Amino acid sequence: MKRKQKAETQSDRRDFLRAGAAAAAAGLLARGTGAAAGLPPLPSNPVTPRAMPTRNLGRTGYSVGIFSLGGQAAIEQPENERVAVPIVERALDLGVNYVDTAARYGGDARWSQRYIGQVMKRRRGEAFLTSKTHDRTRDGSLKLLEESLKLLQTDHLDLWQIHNLARKEELDQIFAPDGAVKALLEAKERGLVRFIGVTGHAEPEVLMEAIRRVPFDTILLALNAADRHHLSFSEKLLPLAVEKEMGIIGMKIPARGRLLSGWVPPADAKARRPSDKGPGTIDMREALRYVLSHPVSTVIIGCDTVAQVEENVALARGFNPLSPAQMAELEARTAPIHEQALFFRRWS
Numbered sequence: 001m002k003r004k005q006k007a008e009t010q011s012d013r014r015d016f017l018r019a020g021a022a023a024a025a026a027g028l029l030a031r032g033t034g035a036a037a038g039l040p041p042l043p044s045n046p047v048t049p050r051a052m053p054t055r056n057l058g059r060t061g062y063s064v065g066i067f068s069l070g071g072q073a074a075i076e077q078p079e080n081e082r083v084a085v086p087i088v089e090r091a092l093d094l095g096v097n098y099v100d101t102a103a104r105y106g107g108d109a110r111w112s113q114r115y116i117g118q119v120m121k122r123r124r125g126e127a128f129l130t131s132k133t134h135d136r137t138r139d140g141s142l143k144l145l146e147e148s149l150k151l152l153q154t155d156h157l158d159l160w161q162i163h164n165l166a167r168k169e170e171l172d173q174i175f176a177p178d179g180a181v182k183a184l185l186e187a188k189e190r191g192l193v194r195f196i197g198v199t200g201h202a203e204p205e206v207l208m209e210a211i212r213r214v215p216f217d218t219i220l221l222a223l224n225a226a227d228r229h230h231l232s233f234s235e236k237l238l239p240l241a242v243e244k245e246m247g248i249i250g251m252k253i254p255a256r257g258r259l260l261s262g263w264v265p266p267a268d269a270k271a272r273r274p275s276d277k278g279p280g281t282i283d284m285r286e287a288l289r290y291v292l293s294h295p296v297s298t299v300i301i302g303c304d305t306v307a308q309v310e311e312n313v314a315l316a317r318g319f320n321p322l323s324p325a326q327m328a329e330l331e332a333r334t335a336p337i338h339e340q341a342l343f344f345r346r347w348s
Helices: 005-020 025-031 081-093 110-128 139-150 168-174 180-189 206-214 237-243 284-292 306-317 324-341
Strands: 054-056 063-065 066-070 098-100 130-132 156-161 193-200 216-223 247-251 297-300
Touching: 005 110, 025 297, 063 066, 066 081, 081 098, 081 110, 081 306, 098 180, 098 297, 110 130, 110 139, 110 284, 139 180, 139 206, 139 237, 156 180, 156 216, 168 180, 180 193, 180 247, 193 297, 206 216, 206 237, 216 237, 237 247, 284 297
Parallel strands: 066 098, 066 297, 098 130, 130 156, 156 193, 193 216, 216 247, 247 297
Antiparallel strands: 054 063
């Protein structure tokens, strides 16, 4: 693409966001959710194939490393550039080729997107870049997308997702004529995003209904070794996503540490959840092996240090699947602490 043509394309995308140009949602649905034309080739990190096993990200055509970088932990902490940016840099150096973030990460200042954007301005072609909208309306979501693109220093996302769909009433909101789904479909039609997805960790039935209504390209779902003990995502939601050939991304693998034997409840009573009972019952290798033994494309894990990134890449490189008996044994070990390991599920 010539420089002038590229500049005109980027200007057109910005004009679309500012003007909020509408397209009929029904027409967009009828045309399906194939990848938008006019975008650059899919990202390619040359280190990934020798760094860790890869899997297809559903029907997207992208080959993703089985460990991907989450945009929380140190990457969403305020005034933490000295720690956060090297984590993102090191992840790409080691072959991570999928980076997750969201408009909500890091509060109003959007720290996660700011830090990741510092790396993306130089290394955009190495990472499948994703973000999310927590707004349930079309206009609000498009505003978040415009801000996200600016902070991430890019003119498009590889994946844009509905963030944390948790309640049935939210389905009516996002699927309304002026709902967030319309924003996702419009943005994809115009080449602002390559693929669209939905995320959640509270209620499997809500997510199942969402992916029945729209052929989302991906689903980001909470899955860990305690999953079977309460509102299981692996029982019905995961098979449905597989049937629909979606890219399936796992999250909450160590439950923010609460599954791990080295974890202790926060000393600060305000930071401690009522379900926090004490140390977890498995280690990080077991936590990762359990989830990757399911039909997921990749898992996202937030990291607090470069050392954690290096550890997770090494664990991914050495991954071998668990047997059904080994998986059952881990499930049994997590039973006593399943409330703290599934703190993000709906409990009432």
